[in-house]
Amino acid sequence: MRVRNKPWADDLITENPQAIVLNPEHYRGQWQSRFKSVQPLHVEIGTGKGQFLIGMAVAHPEFNFVGIELQKSVLAAALKQSLPAELPNLQWVLADGQGVNDFFEPREVTQLYLNFSDPWPKTRHEKRRLTYKSFLKSYAEVLGDGGQLQFKTDNRHLFEYSIMSMTSFGLNLTELSLDLHADVAASQGELENIETEYEQKFAAKGQPIYRLVAQFPKK
Template sequence: MRVRNKPWADTLIADNEKAIVLEPAQYRGHWQDRFASQQPLHVEVGTGKGQFLIGMAKAHPELNFVGIELQKSVLAAALKTSLPEELTNLQWVLADGQGIENFFEPREVAKLYLNFSDPWPKTRHEKRRLTSKTFLASYSAVLGNGGNIQFKTDNRHLFEYSIMSMAAFGLDLRELSLDLHTDVAASEGQLENIETEYEQKFAAKGQPIYRLVARIPEK
């Protein structure tokens, strides 16, 4: 997808260095220094315009959040939206999520979020899927035993692939939903779901949303 350039993005990023990180590797093992309080760290890979992570940071002040996004203009939009909220438990990272083990030490991250990732449907592009074994190895490296991965998508084929990929990798599948919004409504407030921009778009068209939570097994 082609992203329209935003002329103001560079200035906004340069003026808000306390909220955004351009060289994440330098904080490996020291991410808590970026936050007002030392709290469990949750990371979203491919944060888009930030609606999900901003919502999570507002709903969970007891947690710290990092959103990683490769597209500068997209992340600048997330930064712009978040600034008026003055969230001291939220940081943005302008970087490629591939090689995340270079950004965080083992066990530094408690939970990872993958929301509406590119499905890369062609077989020859399997290694680009964010739930392929190469990416899972990177996630496992920063999560450590007991860490969780939460994955949401509107793509049934990617969801099925992710279930098989995670099971083959040895992850424990803890939650599976084939119609998340119906399950949330039926839970009467017991099942939390902060929606993304894409999620709202697809759900409005009647498209079911799929979600799973996988856990790194204790060894």
């Protein structure tokens, strides 16, 4: 997908070094220094315009959050949206999420989020899917035993593929939803769901949203 350039993006990023990291490998093992309080670290790979992670940071001040996004203009939009809230538990990273184990030390992260990742539907592109086994291996390194991975998508094929990939890798599925919004409504507030921009768009068209939560095994 082509992303329109935002001429103000560079200036906004330069003016807010307290909220955005351009050299994430420098903070490997030291991410807590970027936050006001030392708290469990949650990371979203492919954060888009930031609606999900901003919502999570507001709803859960007891956790620290890092959002990783490769597209500068997209991440600048997330940064712009988050600045008025002055959230001390939220940081943005301009980088390719494929380098997650270069950015975080083993067991430095408690939970990972993958929201509406590119499905890469062609078989020859399987290795690019963020739930392919090589990616799961890198997640296992930064999460450690018992770490959790939350995955949401509108793509049924990718969801089914991810279930098979994760279970083959040895992950335990602790939550599985084939219609997340229906399940949230039926739970009467017991099931939390912070929506992403894509999620709202697809749900408005009546398309079901799929979600799973998987846990890496405790050895």
